[in-house]
Structure formats: C-alpha cells, structure tokens
Amino acid sequence: MRNIKLILEYDGTGYNGWQKQKHGMTVQNKLDKAIRTLTKEDIETLGSSRTDSGVHARGYVVNFKTNSRIPAERFKDALNTKLPDDILVISSEEVSDDFHARYSSKGKMYSYTIRNNEVPTVIGRNYFYNYEKKLDIEAIKLAAQYFLGTHDFKAFQNKGGSVKTTVRTITQLDIEVNNDIIKFYVAGNGFLYNMVRIIVGTLIMVGIHKIEPSDVEKIISEGIRQKAGKSAPACGLCLEKVFY
Amino acid sequence: MRNIKLILEYDGTGYNGWQKQKHGMTVQNKLDKAIRTLTKEDIETLGSSRTDSGVHARGYVVNFKTNSRIPAERFKDALNTKLPDDILVISSEEVSDDFHARYSSKGKMYSYTIRNNEVPTVIGRNYFYNYEKKLDIEAIKLAAQYFLGTHDFKAFQNKGGSVKTTVRTITQLDIEVNNDIIKFYVAGNGFLYNMVRIIVGTLIMVGIHKIEPSDVEKIISEGIRQKAGKSAPACGLCLEKVFY
Structure with missing residues (x-):
C-alpha cells in the first residue's frame, strides 16, 4: 500500500472540528467521504491533531494508506472537485510508509x-x-x-x-x-x-x-x-x- | 411621524442582495421584519440602492417612518438583538422628514x-x-x-x-x-x-x-x-x- 500525505486548508466555521463523528459535520467526515468516493476503498485518514469547532487551518496534515493507482499528485485536484468549497487540498504526495501525520510531527x-x-x-x-x-x-x-x-x-x-x-x-x-x-x-x-x-x-x-x-x-x-x-x-x- | 436613518453593515454571502422578495432571503426582508417586531408597525425601509447577491456593505443607508416612541438612538442596540449575526446596525438617528436614503444621496x-x-x-x-x-x-x-x-x-x-x-x-x-x-x-x-x-x-x-x-x-x-x-x-x- 502507498502512504499519501495531504496538506489541507479549511474554514472551520461550519464544522464541529476535525475529528470524525457518526453522521457528523466534521472536516474528517467530508474528507474521508471524498477519498472513499475516489478510491472506492474504505479508507480512513489520520490527522495531525484535533481542532475545535470553528477553528481554521491553513496547513493541516493528514495521511492515508491506499492501493488505488491514482498518482499521488493527482489526489489534490481530484479531491478538490469532490470537497465542499470550505475545504481545499493544497498538496498531495507519496511519503514513506512510516510517516504518520500525528506521531511524526515535531x-x-x-x-x-x-x-x-x-x-x-x-x-x-x-x-x-x-x-x-x-x-x-x-x-x-x-x-x-x-x-x-x-x-x-x-x-x-x-x-x-x-x-x-x-x-x-x-x-x-x-x-x-x-x-x-x-x-x-x-x-x-x-x-x-x-x-x-x-x-x-x-x-x-x-x-x-x-x-x-x-x-x-x-x-x-x-x-x-x-x-x-x-x-x-x-x-x-x-x-x-x-x-x- | 419620525424619520429614522440607519447605517448598516452586512455580510452579503448568505443573501439574495438587499431588495426584498416574497419569502426571500434578502437583507431588507430581515431588517424590515426586525423593525416590525420592535415597533409593531407595518413599516417598510427605503434603501440607498440595490445590491446583488453576495455583495457586502459597510455603510449601507436606509430610512423608515415610524410613530413608535423608541428613542432614535435606541434602535441601534434594539435591532442588533433581533438581527442575524451577519447584519449589524452601526448607527441610528432621527433625520428631517424629507431625507430619503436613495433620492437624497449625492x-x-x-x-x-x-x-x-x-x-x-x-x-x-x-x-x-x-x-x-x-x-x-x-x-x-x-x-x-x-x-x-x-x-x-x-x-x-x-x-x-x-x-x-x-x-x-x-x-x-x-x-x-x-x-x-x-x-x-x-x-x-x-x-x-x-x-x-x-x-x-x-x-x-x-x-x-x-x-x-x-x-x-x-x-x-x-x-x-x-x-x-x-x-x-x-x-x-x-x-x-x-x-x-
């Protein structure tokens, strides 16, 4: 499996923070849904931290593992067509298998x-x-x-x-x-x-x-x-x- | 009747512009409703101009005629408690009877x-x-x-x-x-x-x-x-x- 790293921007105004909730209006819910639609895999992203309701991000980092053949750099544009207009993928790239958005953070x-x-x-x-x-x-x-x-x-x-x-x-x-x-x-x-x-x-x-x-x-x-x-x-x- | 002048700020993002519409999501619909709730009169405001959907205002001017005994300067705070958080009354004052937000504008x-x-x-x-x-x-x-x-x-x-x-x-x-x-x-x-x-x-x-x-x-x-x-x-x- 490949390990994909995304950098995200989001306007937190309309969201109950990053962390997924059952049927929740969270950034992770929206992002995971967009990636699943794209890859047809049951993936779940790992985020660099929780953010509270209403908090924004310009450089939020996530990673996820995928078997999809979509080139890593293509995720950026492909996801942006599927995400709501208050979430934007700034970059997407393949990273080494041990990269973890949260635990690798310094x-x-x-x-x-x-x-x-x-x-x-x-x-x-x-x-x-x-x-x-x-x-x-x-x-x-x-x-x-x-x-x-x-x-x-x-x-x-x-x-x-x-x-x-x-x-x-x-x-x-x-x-x-x-x-x-x-x-x-x-x-x-x-x-x-x-x-x-x-x-x-x-x-x-x-x-x-x-x-x-x-x-x-x-x-x-x-x-x-x-x-x-x-x-x-x-x-x-x-x-x-x-x-x- | 007294003639009251208001200066308004609004975030036009969620509105179909200023001008009232039947059951419409417009700034005038919101403002007129708030003034009616306050004065119990069937008033209608006169706006300085139309604005398009999504256009903002920092110094929009309206006037309206009222028999209400509410002091002119009190309309500001009283209306702000009734308006949604994307519309703000900046000032309220009594003006001469012939003041018209649109036609008096230079x-x-x-x-x-x-x-x-x-x-x-x-x-x-x-x-x-x-x-x-x-x-x-x-x-x-x-x-x-x-x-x-x-x-x-x-x-x-x-x-x-x-x-x-x-x-x-x-x-x-x-x-x-x-x-x-x-x-x-x-x-x-x-x-x-x-x-x-x-x-x-x-x-x-x-x-x-x-x-x-x-x-x-x-x-x-x-x-x-x-x-x-x-x-x-x-x-x-x-x-x-x-x-x-």
Whole structure:
C-alpha cells in the first residue's frame, strides 16, 4: 500500500472540528467521504491533531494508506472537485510508509487574530475575535517573552486533553500589528488542549492591565488554571503549519 | 411621524442582495421584519440602492417612518438583538422628514478586493476575488486614471439597470496593495448596474496585458460593452459609504 500525505486548508466555521463523528459535520467526515468516493476503498485518514469547532487551518496534515493507482499528485485536484468549497487540498504526495501525520510531527505553528476595534463588524467575523477595549501592545509584547522556552504549561490547558506531561517548549511567539488587526504567531513542539487560546486570553488581560507582564512568569510557575486568562474564542485560531 | 436613518453593515454571502422578495432571503426582508417586531408597525425601509447577491456593505443607508416612541438612538442596540449575526446596525438617528436614503444621496464609495495569488484559499473566500495570474499593478494604476471625471459609461453597465442617462462622474479610483491583497476604492456620484465590477474586470485585463492602459480611454468613448472586461465576481464588492 502507498502512504499519501495531504496538506489541507479549511474554514472551520461550519464544522464541529476535525475529528470524525457518526453522521457528523466534521472536516474528517467530508474528507474521508471524498477519498472513499475516489478510491472506492474504505479508507480512513489520520490527522495531525484535533481542532475545535470553528477553528481554521491553513496547513493541516493528514495521511492515508491506499492501493488505488491514482498518482499521488493527482489526489489534490481530484479531491478538490469532490470537497465542499470550505475545504481545499493544497498538496498531495507519496511519503514513506512510516510517516504518520500525528506521531511524526515535531511541532506546530498556530496564528491567532484579534481585531481590536470598539466598533464590531460582520465582515470577516468568523476569522477573528473582535475585542472592543484598546489593547496595550507594548505590554503584551513584554509579557509574551515569558512563554518562550520549556515550561510546565499546566495553567494553560482546559479539561478535555489527555496527556502524560504538561511540559512543552514554545519556540516562537510573534505579534504583528496592522491597523486594528493584531496577529499572534505561536510555534512549539506541542500544545495542550486550548493552550494557544488561553495564552492569547492571558495576553489580552495583560493588554488591558488586569495582569502585569511580569506576572506571567508566576502564572506559569504556579500552574493554576484560574490565574491565567480565559480561552480566547475559537474563530480567531488557525493552524498554520505542522513541522516534521 | 419620525424619520429614522440607519447605517448598516452586512455580510452579503448568505443573501439574495438587499431588495426584498416574497419569502426571500434578502437583507431588507430581515431588517424590515426586525423593525416590525420592535415597533409593531407595518413599516417598510427605503434603501440607498440595490445590491446583488453576495455583495457586502459597510455603510449601507436606509430610512423608515415610524410613530413608535423608541428613542432614535435606541434602535441601534434594539435591532442588533433581533438581527442575524451577519447584519449589524452601526448607527441610528432621527433625520428631517424629507431625507430619503436613495433620492437624497449625492454619491457612493465602493471597495473591491482582489487576492492576487496563484494558490487559492478558503479562508476569507467570501470577501475577495482570488485571481491567480500575476497582475501588473503599475499598468492598472495607469489605466485607472482614465475612469476619473465625467464620462458616458455605457460600456460599463450590464443589462438589468433602468436609467435615463449613462453619464456618471467618478471622483476617486484608488488602488492599495498590501502583500497579495489589492483593494480598489471607487467613488462617484452614481453607478450603473454592475459598473464597479466591470471597471475592476477591465482593470484585471489591463493587469494581464490583454488591454493596454491607454485603450481604456477608447473603450469608454466607444461605449461598447463587449470591449470592456467581464464583471468581476460579486464577493469582492463592498458598498463602503453613501454620501449625502
């Protein structure tokens, strides 16, 4: 059997996340159905991670095994004709038999988009979190540096994950501001459940001076979920890239 | 009766345009229903113009007459609790009795957004036209100047309009480029049916060197629809502002 790797983009607005559900409106349900129609095989894809309802992806990775004779590169266009218009295959290629979208992953990069404007907007509302109070970007940038490196991120996970250790390494936390749009780019070797959304929720608290930048160090070391900020809404989050 | 003016934002993706239809999924159907629920009156709003299916608005203007005692400024919040999440009232105020959203209008500004990228994307796909061939921005800017001023824009209207004269004045045609996003801002005293979309479609032809910038002058003066470009898709168009 050949092992095919796909890179996917999807608009998570209309989906209950990635992971398949019985008769569910999930990205995996749609993708697996499209591949089955194409290959006439009872395949199931392996995804790089779960994503929550409403979360988007620009570089989601899956792999699946197939006996189909369809050339690997052809899957891209063939699947795009069968997928709904909110899911797009960016590339398809054959990979070695031991490639596993999840277990082979060495890390990921997410983006989180805030629109910082006192007047909300409906245009593009599914792709950012509109935060109405003015955020202090300099304070947020000062706070962001404390997340970098290897820490126990116990305070930055919601219930629902199942992990052996809560230690993770954050390698990048960049903040780009363009008019009222604030984009966070967070990369690391792995993420706890809702970790990026809680980091952003905490940085928002810093941005309105409810948390001092230097307090972030203590919040991390104390490991108490309640001391960190709320999870920022799903719609602002996008899985940008999976590293192998 | 009082005359109330509203400024609306809407995401046109899910609607058959502004104009009400019997049992139709239009913005006016939704808005009129919300106002009727609130005022218990059989009101009908007057809109500043029709918009096509899929076209968005950031500054759409309507007015309506009411005997309701609701303070004019309260309509904003009261209506926002009753409207779907793709329609937003930005402001509400009382205006003089002779104000008419359409007939009092002195002009409008539209924006048109192109994403110029060989790789399409699903994220934000309802808010721009993804054009895959590389566009020559300098050629487009040269061509754009020919639209400025007062001209007979007969070549830049599609069937479906009903106007006495096809002479219009374009006062602004600005082009802003930000990475792969190209934004056109077009303002004028009035627009023929699909006029902005045909102007953009023509500028796209200039951008791939199928039309020379200087040919635009001739296309305008000859007045033959077929010599201009195709109408660019609805999703890239947004009514930004109505001038009074």
